[in-house]
Amino acid sequence: MSEQLKGFIHTITEQQLNVFSIRILQKGHLLAHWDRDKDQRRVQHSISKSFTCMAVGLALEEGLIHLDATLGDYFSYDHDHVPATQRNPPSPQELKLSDLLRMSSGHDSPPLWADERASLTEKDWAKYYMSLPMDRVPGEQFTYSSGDTFMISAMLQAATGQNVKDYLTPRLFDPLGIHDVEWETSPLGVTLGCAGLWISNEELSRFGQLLLQEGFWEGRQLVPADWIRQATSQQIETTGDGDWGKGYGYQFWMCSHDAYRADGAYGQLCIVIPSKEAVICINSEEENMQGILNAVWNEVLPLYTQR
Template sequence: MALNLSAFQARLEREGLHVFSVRVVQHGEAVGAENFAGADDIRRLQHSVSKSFTSMAVGLALEEGRLDLDTRIGDVFPEAGSDRASCASEALDPAQIRLIDLLRMSSGHDTPPLTYEERAVLEEPDWVKHYLSRPLDRPPGELFTYSSGDTYMISAMLEAVTGQTVKDYLVPRLFEPMGIDDVRWDTCPLGRTLGCTGLYLTTEELSRFGEFLLRRGVWKGRRLVSAAWIDLATSKQVATPEDGGDWGAGYGYQFWRCTHGAYRADGMYGQFCIVLPERDAVVAINSQEENMQGILNAVWEEIYPQL
């Protein structure tokens, strides 16, 4: 049954929400797709949706035995010891941060390294060295602090143990099987896949990723990532600050939990891949909008009831 997206569109217009396109898939079929204000469904920067793709690379590397969740940054980059921050104790040594701490963004920084603003002016080309030069404010694993720098370090660790950038590692394992060709994923000054941002996708391609997640790692009958990893990555692994909205429902391994029993990959300015297991549905959205909760509210109130 096709969805009526007119109320959703009217809501966007009434609230001034700048959404380019939406695509809804249910029971494996597209039930609604719309481009707004003359926009085409072209590839757009996905911002932090990229993090969730990096999470898939972690799941594959774990299955291949290249890493485990307790692997520490210092295990992978032992030569970086001389670049580490001056630490009050070993517990506050950034090299002691484990992969699991990076995945759930509990690395121990109050002010995370490698923010968008910091990356724009950073003169040090080796971002691993810069990350390790920043002291921790508390032992890793205690509290959630959103950090793109944590995801960059995941990307750097993956490249170190696989010998490939995250993009190149995922091309034959994820992108090509899903029919996503000529992948663009931006890099740091040393050529590492950013991991935390930089991936470009259409809304339709984003909906494919959502369908793959909904099927717990299977695309068109072919298993690409283990169901166990999808379940771990998309379940609540750490509490997030209560905000009364969809950013207070907890965080997984580079995925946000949502209200309505859902989870999502999301990116700055309203890139969303929302997976609704209870409704066997996916909602993919590309936007240029700071009021991201407003877009999610429109999904919950204008699209969700129809599913």
């Protein structure tokens, strides 16, 4: 089924973009797919964040948490650990779930990046996050932060009594037919939330179709439609280049052509284009993610306009 994708394959080959797999759907039907070798489960990096967002929507619906919930509702602030010169308000206790969802926590240097997580001697990552001073008032400025999403996961675990993976398994993964999910955890067993989810590109395309259908799947409303509309609408402005400057929702990026996407480092992409009833999913190991997106806009998007 790769004949329709000749232009895309030619572009990524010519530009040496290390793409492994692409699947394109319209109205729930597979239009075309291409796998360099075979589609297999790979770590999805920050696409994991968008799955964590679904857990938030479900917990909201179940009344287990609310958007104005603060970190202080669940975790203590290690005031004594912070130098006296940096104890001015605000403190991490004041951070709302809504601030974390839209990456506006108020840190100039976001905590808990992958390298920092690997070297951190503190096993309680939530405690570590709560010990760090903030640089500005939260809720006003976007700064991409995997640490924010980890704290969302930690909040959810405290609110629901389950880690995010276990909470989502009967509510999302099993209904989508995504079984035996692997999702990395912190040393204390908190689902990373921000990264570490292992699924295949075909499984990712099911998630994309669920998003396109606003949470409806095989006769069931798995995730509230209002939540998906809210999460995939712009909640804060961004200042990046290209498709990173189109705004951010709740753990989703806005992008060109009135589309939105979940994305992960090195080219994991789940692009939803509601106006075309389209889903495009890609797995890669490639730093030039904008190059992949450009290939999608130039070579894949026209396949939908011709139908």
